[in-house]
C-alpha cells in the first residue's frame with residue numbers, strides 16, 4: 001500500500017497497529033507519520049519503528065492521505081477543534097478507532113471528508129486482531145477497501161452497522177482485557193494448587209490459546225466442547241459447578257454490557 005498514513009495519538013493502540021503494518025510491509029516506515037505530545041514517546045516511536053514523529057497534529061494532517069485518529073475519546077473534540085479546516089475540498093480518508101465517537105461527530109469534525117469508524121483490538125500487534133468497521137456517508141468502496149486493507153493486515157475484519165459499534169467495543173475491543181484477567185486468575189489458581197508460577201503460566205496461556213483455536217478451526221459450539229471436557233463425576237464438572245455458583249457467566253455478560261454502556265457514554 002503506498003498511501004501515506006498519519007496517526008494522531010501515539011499511544012498503545014497506535015503502536016499496536018503501526019508496528020504490525022510496518023513489519024508486514026503494508027506501509028513503509030517513511031510513509032507513516034505520528035503526532036504525539038510526549039517527547040520521550042515520540043523519540044521511542046521514531047527510533048523503534050523509523051517513522052516520522054512530531055508534536056504537531058496539523059503537520060500530520062497536512063502530510064498524509066489517510067488520517068487515523070488514535071487519541072482518547074475524552075480529548076477528541078479539543079483535538080479536532082484545534083485543527084485548521086482544509087483550504088479546499090479534501091479527499092483525505094479519516095479512520096477513527098475511538099470508542100464511542102459516532103460517525104455523526106466524525107463527519108461534523110471533518111466536513112465533506114470520507115470517514116470510517118472502526119474498533120480494533122490489541123492482538124492486532126501480532127496480526128491476530130479483530131476489527132469491526134462502519135463506513136460513513138461520504139466513504140466510497142475505494143475508501144472502504146483502504147480501511148479493509150489496513151485492518152486485514154493486522155487480523156480479521158468485519159463490517160457492521162454503526163448501531164452495533166458500542167457492543168463490538170464491549171466485546172472484542174475490551175475483550176483482551178477480560179481474557180487477560182481470566183488467564184491471570186488461572187495462573188493464580190495453579191499456584192494455589194501447588195504449581196510453580198512459570199509452569200502455571202505456560203499451562204494457562206496454552207490452554208486458552210488451544211481452546212480458542214479448537215473452537216475456531218472446527219467451528220465447534222462452546223457448549224459442545226464443554227461437554228467433551230466434562231467426564232461424568234470428574235474434575236471439570238466440579239470446577240464448572242463452582243464457576244456457576246460464583247456467577248462466572250453472569251460476570252462476563254455484565255462486563256460486556258458495562259463496557260458497551262461506557263462506550264455509549266464516551267460518545268455523548
Ligand SMILES: NC(=O)C1=CN([C@@H]2O[C@H](COP(=O)(O)OP(=O)(O)OC[C@H]3O[C@@H](n4cnc5c(N)ncnc54)[C@H](OP(=O)(O)O)[C@@H]3O)[C@@H](O)[C@H]2O)C=CC1
Pocket residue numbers: 008009010011012013014035036037038041057070071072073075079097098099119120121122173
Ligand atoms: N487500547 C485498546 O485496546 C484499544 C483502544 N482503542 C481506542 O484507541 C484510542 C487510544 O487508546 P489507547 O491507545 O489505549 O490510549 P493511549 O492513552 O495509550 O493513547 C492515546 C495517545 O494520544 C496521545 N494524546 C493525548 N492528547 C493528544 C493530543 N492533543 N494530540 C495528539 N495526541 C494526543 C496520548 O499522549 P499522552 O499519553 O502524553 O497524553 C497518548 O499517547 C482510544 O480512543 C480508544 O478508545 C480502540 C481499540 C482498542
Ligand SMILES: O=C(O)[C@@H]1CCC=N1
Pocket residue numbers: 099169173174
Ligand atoms: O478501554 C478502552 O476504552 C479502549 C476501547 C476498547 C479497548 N480499550
